[in-house]
Amino acid sequence: MSNPEQRADYDSPWKEAISLYFPDFLKFFFPEVYQGIDWSKDYTFLDKEFQQIIRQTETGRRDADKLVKVWLKNGRELWILIHIEVQSQVQISFPERIYIYNSRIYDVHRCPVLSLAVLADEQESWRPDNYSYGFLGGRLTLEFPIAKLLDYSTETLEASSNPFAVIVLAHRETQASAKDPNRRYREKLRIAKSLYQRGYERADILELFRLIDWMMSLPEQFQSGFQREIVRFEEESKMPYITSIERFAREEGLQQGIEQGLQQGVLQKGREAILEVLEVRFSSVSETLVELLNQVQEKAILSSLLRQSITVESLDTFEGMVREQFSA
Known part of the structure; x- marks a missing residue:
C-alpha cells in the first residue's frame, strides 16, 4: 500500500x-x-x-x-x-x-x-x-x-464557521495521518460531514469539499469507500449537495480518463473530459472556450480545471479561470 x-x-x-x-x-x-x-x-x-x-x-x-x-x-x-x-x-x-x-x-x-x-x-x-x-x-x-x-486549537477550529478553519483542520489531519490511511479516511469523512453543520451555503460546501478532497488524498481503495459513505450520508440527510451515485461514477470515470489520456501524452483526452462535464452541467459550451482549452498544454493545469469544472457556478467564470492560466 x-x-x-x-x-x-x-x-x-x-x-x-x-x-x-x-x-x-x-x-x-x-x-x-x-x-x-x-x-x-x-x-x-x-x-x-x-x-x-x-x-x-x-x-x-x-x-x-x-x-x-x-x-x-x-x-x-x-x-x-x-x-x-x-x-x-x-x-x-x-x-x-x-x-x-x-x-x-x-x-x-x-x-x-x-x-x-x-x-x-x-x-x-x-x-x-x-x-x-x-x-x-x-x-x-x-x-x-x-x-x-x-x-489554533481543535476546539477553536471546530467551532468556527470561517472556511479557513476547515482548511487548517484538513491540513493538520493530512500531516498527522501521513503514515495512517485508516486515520486519514476517518478524519476526511468527519471533516467533510461537518461542512453541513457549519451553516455554509451549498456553493461553499461544494468548494470546501473539493479542496478537502484535493488535500487529503487517499489510496484508491479508501477513496472509493469515502465516496460511497458521502453518498449514503447525503441520502440520509436529504441534502444532495455534493454528489449522487451517478455523479461520482461520472466524475471517477472522467478522472480516470484524463489521467490515462495524459499519461499517454494525449492531452485531448483531458480536454474532452472537461468539456463533457461542462456540457452535462450547462448544456452547451462556446467555441471560444473550446479554443482556449485546446491551448492548454500542461497536465497539472488540466487536472485542476477538471476539478473546477465540477463546481464552478457559470461558464463565464470557468472561461475566466482558463484565461488566467495564460496571464501567469
Whole structure:
C-alpha cells in the first residue's frame, strides 16, 4: 500500500482557497490587517506580476505564495504578499526569501508591500518573523506578521464557521495521518460531514469539499469507500449537495480518463473530459472556450480545471479561470 503522504498536495489547495476566500483568509489569520482594508473596493490578484518577480530571482518555486492589491481605509494602495510555508523543518533561508520578494516587488513597482507568512509546519519553536542584517553601524530589518497553524486549537477550529478553519483542520489531519490511511479516511469523512453543520451555503460546501478532497488524498481503495459513505450520508440527510451515485461514477470515470489520456501524452483526452462535464452541467459550451482549452498544454493545469469544472457556478467564470492560466 502506498503512503498517502507521498500524494498529499498542500500548496495547490491553499493557493486556490486564498483565491476563493481572500477576505476570510485575512479575517481568520490576520484580523488587524483585515480591519485596515476598505472592502467596499475591489481587490486584485497580481499573479502575473508575482510570476515575473519569481522568474527574476533564484529562490525556487513557491506555489502557495500569492500577491494581492488592496485599498486601505485611508485611500492608500497596498500590495499584500502572502507566503504559505509548508516545510516540516526549519528553513534558514525562509526570512531571506520573504525579504527578497518584498524588496523586488517594491523595486519593480514602487508600491508599499506588506508580507504575511502562514507557518504550516509541525515544529512548534520555529517562528521566523523578521529578516535583518547589518554592519559598520548600518542595519536593514524587515518585520512581517506570522500565523502558526499549531496555535489554533481543535476546539477553536471546530467551532468556527470561517472556511479557513476547515482548511487548517484538513491540513493538520493530512500531516498527522501521513503514515495512517485508516486515520486519514476517518478524519476526511468527519471533516467533510461537518461542512453541513457549519451553516455554509451549498456553493461553499461544494468548494470546501473539493479542496478537502484535493488535500487529503487517499489510496484508491479508501477513496472509493469515502465516496460511497458521502453518498449514503447525503441520502440520509436529504441534502444532495455534493454528489449522487451517478455523479461520482461520472466524475471517477472522467478522472480516470484524463489521467490515462495524459499519461499517454494525449492531452485531448483531458480536454474532452472537461468539456463533457461542462456540457452535462450547462448544456452547451462556446467555441471560444473550446479554443482556449485546446491551448492548454500542461497536465497539472488540466487536472485542476477538471476539478473546477465540477463546481464552478457559470461558464463565464470557468472561461475566466482558463484565461488566467495564460496571464501567469
